[in-house]
Amino acid sequence: MARVVLMILAIVVFASPAVTAQTTTRSSTKKTQPKVVYACPMHPDVTSTKRGKCPKCGMDLRPTKTVVADVPPETNPVDPVADPSIPKTETNSFSATKIPHARVLDQNGKQLDFYDDLVKGKSVAINFVFTTCTAICPSLTATFRRVQQEARTRGLDVQLISVSFDPTVDTPERLQEYAKKFKAEPGWTFVTGEKAEIDSLLQAMGVAITNKNDHTPMVLIGNEVMDSWTRTYGLSSPKTIVDLIEVASLRK
Numbered sequence: 108m109a110r111v112v113l114m115i116l117a118i119v120v121f122a123s124p125a126v127t128a129q130t131t132t133r134s135s136t137k138k139t140q141p142k143v144v145y146a147c148p149m150h151p152d153v154t155s156t157k158r159g160k161c162p163k164c165g166m167d168l169r170p171t172k173t174v175v176a177d178v179p180p181e182t183n184p185v186d187p188v189a190d191p192s193i194p195k196t197e198t199n200s201f202s203a204t205k206i207p208h209a210r211v212l213d214q215n216g217k218q219l220d221f222y223d224d225l226v227k228g229k230s231v232a233i234n235f236v237f238t239t240c241t242a243i244c245p246s247l248t249a250t251f252r253r254v255q256q257e258a259r260t261r262g263l264d265v266q267l268i269s270v271s272f273d274p275t276v277d278t279p280e281r282l283q284e285y286a287k288k289f290k291a292e293p294g295w296t297f298v299t300g301e302k303a304e305i306d307s308l309l310q311a312m313g314v315a316i317t318n319k320n321d322h323t324p325m326v327l328i329g330n331e332v333m334d335s336w337t338r339t340y341g342l343s344s345p346k347t348i349v350d351l352i353e354v355a356s357l358r359k
Contacts, residue, residue, distance in 0.1 A: 143170050201313070201336040203329065209308040211300040214282040214291075221308060225296055226331050230356035231266045232348065233327040234341050235314050237273035238285045243324050246342055248289045253345035255295055258352060265352050267295040272319040274305040330355040 146154045153161050209221040219225060234251060236244040251267055258265050271277035277285075282297040291297070299305065309315040316322050324341035328351050335358045339351055 145170055201327070201329075201338075203331050203334045203336075205311050207307055207311050209300065209304045211298045211304060211308070212279050214279055214286045214297040216279040219296075219298075221298065225266060225268055225298075226329075228332060229266045230264065230330050230352060231268060231328070232352055233268040233270060233312070233329075235270050235272055235309070235322055235325065237271050237319055238277050238281050239273065240320075242320070243342065247324055248285070250342065250345055250348070251295070252289045252291065254348050254352070255292060257345050257349045259292075261349065261353060263349070263353055263356055265294070265356065267291075268298060269295070270298045270308065271305065272309070272316070272322055274299045274302050328352055328355050330358050333358045 144154055144156065145158060203222075203226065206222045206226055208223060211219050211221050213219055225231070232251075232254065234247050236247055238244075248269065251269065255267055271282065277299045279299060282299055286295070286297050298308075306315065312327060314322065314325060326339050326341045326343075326348060327336065328339060328348070329336040335355055337351060337355065339348060341348075
């Protein structure tokens with residue numbers, strides 16, 4: 108009987124470390140979980156693991172990709188949008204060096220080098236529209252019309268540029284009619300051209316899309332001389348946009 112008891116005790120003693128080690132290993136194992144990343148269409152630096160709105164412009168965050176992340180048990184990834192302790196700062200890595208020398212046509216059918224003729228040495232505000240759009244494009248264009256008026260009142264020298272998302276339909280003639288409809292004045296250029304050239308231009312400025320109806324109301328504002336750029340919500344008030352143009356134009 109004593110020998111049996113001793114044998115049982117020995118089994119328990121030698122088996123315990125293995126059980127403990129196994130338990131520890133299991134508890135420390137990381138779980139591999141799929142995670143959807145949401146981002147603002149206009150501020151791609153704003154990302155979140157949850158649906159929500161961009162704290163900068165109020166637009167809905169859209170799913171961009173699904174990644175597989177190793178997440179420790181009982182731990183949630185840091186959410187920069189939902190976590191109020193993380194400061195929301197404007198970061199923009201855009202540079203004039205990204206703008207190609209695309210061959211384009213203006214609303215008068217004149218061939219231009221997009222960079223050399225419209226951007227180089229200037230303060231610019233660029234939006235993206237197409238003439239058959241019945242959603243946000245009319246509002247974006249009407250806002251640009253008021254921006255042009257306000258900028259003139261303040262004595263600001265700014266080149267407004269509206270690039271077509273639909274160059275195969277938006278011929279110079281159509282853009283000319285569109286410009287007249289919104290009473291565009293000199294200093295506001297509507298841009299179209301060969302699809303390959305326009306596609307490369309849209310890609311370079313970070314607004315390329317597969318479906319033209321999915322475009323976002325973004326305005327790119329820049330001072331080419333100082334290579335200072337910012338993006339803003341295209342449906343903001345004209346005053347807000349002109350304020351940003353003025354800040355950009357005064358940078359030296």
